[in-house]
Amino acid sequence: MKQKVKGEETLLKIENFIEKQEPIKANDKTYEKIIFIYSVAIKELLTKLEILKDEFKIFYDYDIIDHIQTRIKKPESIIKKMQDKGYELTYQMMIENINDIAGIRVICPLKKDIFSVRNLVEKLPGIRLLKEKDYVTNPKKSGYSSYHLIVEVPVTLSQRIIYVKVEIQIRTMAMDFWASLEHKMKYKAKGTITKKTSKELIEYAKIITKLDNKMMLLNKEV
Ligand code: 0O2
Numbered sequence: 450m451k452q453k454v455k456g457e458e459t460l461l462k463i464e465n466f467i468e469k470q471e472p473i474k475a476n477d478k479t480y481e482k483i484i485f486i487y488s489v490a491i492k493e494l495l496t497k498l499e500i501l502k503d504e505f506k507i508f509y510d511y512d513i514i515d516h517i518q519t520r521i522k523k524p525e526s527i528i529k530k531m532q533d534k535g536y537e538l539t540y541q542m543m544i545e546n547i548n549d550i551a552g553i554r555v556i557c558p559l560k561k562d563i564f565s566v567r568n569l570v571e572k573l574p575g576i577r578l579l580k581e582k583d584y585v586t587n588p589k590k591s592g593y594s595s596y597h598l599i600v601e602v603p604v605t606l607s608q609r610i611i612y613v614k615v616e617i618q619i620r621t622m623a624m625d626f627w628a629s630l631e632h633k634m635k636y637k638a639k640g641t642i643t644k645k646t647s648k649e650l651i652e653y654a655k656i657i658t659k660l661d662n663k664m665m666l667l668n669k670e671v
Pocket of ligand 1 (some may be wrong): 526593629
């Protein structure tokens, strides 16, 4: 199991910083401090991923990553997710259970690049891989396809190093096109899209999978 050396802590363990049962209040000082630490974790990881992207371009003349997006989950989305999962609305429960407060999305040209990026992330010094879900090999019922990693990133502050969870979603440009539109549609329809629309979306996800496979073969031929 993961061993922490002296001077390292997880975000949860910080005494006098987050009181165990303190309720979440978006925009209070505790919230601001926690989100600051998540945003530093994103910066640290983004830099490492951008270096990988540029290294492949310059050394191997290969675009392994097309682009990278980052986001911090909005307080209302955090609270909704916690309510949906039945968690008590405390900072402790938030940090312990919501793994995608800090999110990085890596968009790759080809499907095979997803697995290469996953392997490169696993080898990044200092980064600890906690959990992974391969929705590329096994897409979700909705048709959703992406590779998810939950990693811990060391955030170096003046007095200590804190390990912070970040979710990395790795997908192709085609998968990203589908997922972004599907997410918007579902959000706009407030989760009440018709069976017909759902079926169509699943059908289009299958087309995207075929397209990704064909593009990979074509690229190999070229
Ligand atoms: P948003 O707005 O993107 O933040 P975990 O607790 O980590 O084990 P979790 O987070 O409950 O698991 O579920 P999972 O399957 O890992 O998915 C988390 C995120 O994947 C979602 O975050 C979406 O970003 C994306 N996702 C999962 N399923 C779908 C889907 O069917 N369609 C689309 N478009 N995206 C999906 P949020 O919090 O739902 O949303």
